[in-house]
Amino acid sequence: MNAQQTRISVERATKRFSAGGLTVFDGLDLAVRDKEALCILGPSGCGKTTLLRTMHGLIPLDGGRILIDDAVVSAPRRNVAMVFQHFGLMPWKRVRENVAYGLELAGLPKATTDERVERYIEMVGLRGFERSYPSQLSGGMQQRAGLARALALEPDILLMDEPFGSLDALTREILQDELLRIYQLMPRTMVFITHSIEEAIAMGDRILVLSARPARVRELLQVDIPRPRTVDSVIAHPRFLPLRDHCWRLLREPAA
Numbered sequence: 146m147n148a149q150q151t152r153i154s155v156e157r158a159t160k161r162f163s164a165g166g167l168t169v170f171d172g173l174d175l176a177v178r179d180k181e182a183l184c185i186l187g188p189s190g191c192g193k194t195t196l197l198r199t200m201h202g203l204i205p206l207d208g209g210r211i212l213i214d215d216a217v218v219s220a221p222r223r224n225v226a227m228v229f230q231h232f233g234l235m236p237w238k239r240v241r242e243n244v245a246y247g248l249e250l251a252g253l254p255k256a257t258t259d260e261r262v263e264r265y266i267e268m269v270g271l272r273g274f275e276r277s278y279p280s281q282l283s284g285g286m287q288q289r290a291g292l293a294r295a296l297a298l299e300p301d302i303l304l305m306d307e308p309f310g311s312l313d314a315l316t317r318e319i320l321q322d323e324l325l326r327i328y329q330l331m332p333r334t335m336v337f338i339t340h341s342i343e344e345a346i347a348m349g350d351r352i353l354v355l356s357a358r359p360a361r362v363r364e365l366l367q368v369d370i371p372r373p374r375t376v377d378s379v380i381a382h383p384r385f386l387p388l389r390d391h392c393w394r395l396l397r398e399p400a401a
């Protein structure tokens with residue numbers, strides 16, 4: 146597949162919540178390219194989660210449309226997986242069962258499920274914790290399990306909603322490095338939502354900066370920092386500070 150090919154196309158998308166007459170976004174356009182990591186950066190409450198949920202087909206639009214691989218999204222698709230801010234694990238299931246659940250639901254043969262569960266638990270660094278319940282794990286470890294669960298589906302599109310947003314700063318940085326390593330190993334199309342400028346620069350090939358609600362595209366920036374990356378290598382790169390300042394200004398100043 147051509148690297149510039151569009152995988153997700155958001156066209157004039159409009160979403161309202163009728164209860165309070167709330168317009169979350171109105172005529173939003175964006176395109177996500179094959180195997181790119183597109184970070185979406187915007188102030189709290191601007192509609193980032195709502196946008197991701199419409200991309201996943203969990204909630205309908207009120208206008209416009211979203212296409213994945215040229216087909217209109219109306220329900221969750223097999224090749225798309227989501228990682229949630231609050232991990233989204235089932236507390237009554239062990240790590241192993243949480244990671245296996247989606248594969249069993251998809252009707253994969255037991256041998257395939259077992260092999261994938263083991264491989265992805267290893268990949269996210271959770272070997273030895275297969276039999277733990279989420280409540281027995283730290284937040285960082287729970288999100289490792291959340292990542293393993295999404296990766297085990299071998300989706301070619303990953304939707305991530307502030308996946309590290311509820312972690313402490315140190316754990317967040319460790320998991321950012323882990324995800325950079327995994328992305329290097331298995332590049333795939335990724336929409337990564339965050340309200341952290343530093344995280345958007347570290348993770349993204351491009352950054353879409355949204356305005357406050359109703360969310361509009363303020364700017365689409367190229368992150369011209371080479372991969373492979375680590376958080377440290379990104380912060381040390383001469384492009385980091387200018388990019389960070391630019392994003393700050395976009396987020397702070399109201400649109401003209």
Ligand SMILES: Nc1ncnc2c1ncn2[C@@H]1O[C@H](COP(=O)(O)OP(=O)(O)O)[C@@H](O)[C@H]1O
Binds near residue numbers: 162195
């Ligand atoms: N199911 C819902 N019903 C009514 N309002 C909602 C619902 N979900 C989100 N909202 C509102 O839509 C706006 C955008 O929310 P959200 O997408 O969660 O923002 P973000 O993820 O950028 O912080 C907020 O004002 C929020 O209160």
Ligand SMILES: [Mg+2]
Binds near residue numbers: 193194195306307
């Ligand atoms: Mg949100």
